[in-house]
Amino acid sequence: MIIVIDAINKHLFSDLLDEMFLLRGRVFGERLGWEVTIENGREIDQFDAMDPLYLLGLDEDGEVISCVRTLQTTGPHMLSDVFSSILDGEPPIRSSRIWESTRFCVDTARLTRDGSASAIARATSELMIATLETSRDAGITDIITVIDPVMNRVLKRSDNAPYDYVGSVTPMGKVSALAALLDCTDERIERVRAFAGISGRVLATEEEVLALRAAARMRNGQGNHDRKASLPEPAAVLAAAHAPASLQLSAG
Template sequence: MIIVIDGTNRHLYTRLLDEMFALRARVFGARLGWEVDIRDGREIDQFDALDPAYVIGVNDDNKVVSCVRALQTTGPHMLSDVFPSILGGEPPLRSATIWESTRFCVDTEVLDRGKTRGSISYATCELMAASLEYARDSGITDIVTVIDPVMNRVLKRSDCAPYGYVGNTTPMGKVSAMAALLDCSDDRIMRTRQFAGIEGDIFVDPARAAALSDKRKMANGVKPADASSQPAVVERSRQTLLKEYCEDQIADASTLEELDAARKLNSILVEAKLLVS
């Protein structure tokens, strides 16, 4: 089943987010060899400080087995700020109805082979269908996603092939990376569901969502891992990442207009108390 965690409810799901960051570290750091920042076994970057939406798959034991991140392209995002080489000189995509999907991964160590429920194939398709449904229902028309050639083949095999690509395929760690375009259409969602035999609602109901929350754990006398310190740690991490991002933008500004825009962003974040000057 799938749960969506964003800026409105992330304070309720520190355990799930912790498991998600750990899964990302194992996949993108250890398995794929991408140059990602891993600390204490968790992969977190500056874009996690921008209140993105996380579409997360959990198994019957309420453990995270898949995840993907959705972020608006109107502000900082990976394709424009981390992977500009993929664009090959083209300007980054900027639209309120085009969101970026990144950090798509499934736990191949826990999930089974084959195509049954609980398999890698099923979890992959469920996550794809859920992310498309979430995007569609949020008014998003298209997704741009940074993927490797293996994931590109997975999309094609799952009858969810990209309708286009942006820029060029570029070496990235042990693999290459590319930017693919997917429409969030009913037809694409239906084809993805049919391929995996997914029926019914794939999102958790309110009762399951409550059971997955940290509040439910504490009500039962079970304290989430590092629950007392996680909010402060997360807040410090977000402050640090935002501060580093603003400093980078100011340092990398090549025109007076860019410098002014970077300084203005820094001032706005300070005034909003999202950043300490």
């Protein structure tokens, strides 16, 4: 289940955004060792103040397990203002039809608690599909994304290989970084869907996510017991969000 959060609906999902910043802190600050600012465990930078568009992946309890941030390239963005060394002196790409995708990460620690690597592959593929579909539907033709070599291999394995690269591979913390280009075409989306075995929709509505979160709070004793009967069961919410998507994914 993927929820799209932007300037219009972020007031409804401030708790999810907080979970996202904590996840980014764990991944980019602790695991990857990137030179990012961490405060109270949260990784937040100047671009988060620009009302970007976020896509957040949620598990069956409505908790954040993956995330990505997108920004227009016509204004300030990471490749032009932070990772410009990748460009080797070349000017950054700027177009109203190209979005920058950054801070793509998956909570691998949480998803492997049951010992299943397929959960990571599915969460990654769902987030890729949702990002491409959301971009395509907004009239975006291409995504430029700053990734590390591991993510580059993940993209290739999931039949989502970049069609081109910009600049060069540059050291960044414990890993290296590079800028890749992905077209937001139906063909690319179908390739990723076929790889992951996902045939249904991956994007959830605001109502579905709010109901899922409310149901989770009820189970944890944080909600009003009197409202419980009026809320859909989490399984029903997930079924509606993913139907008729297959629940099986082979880790390629």
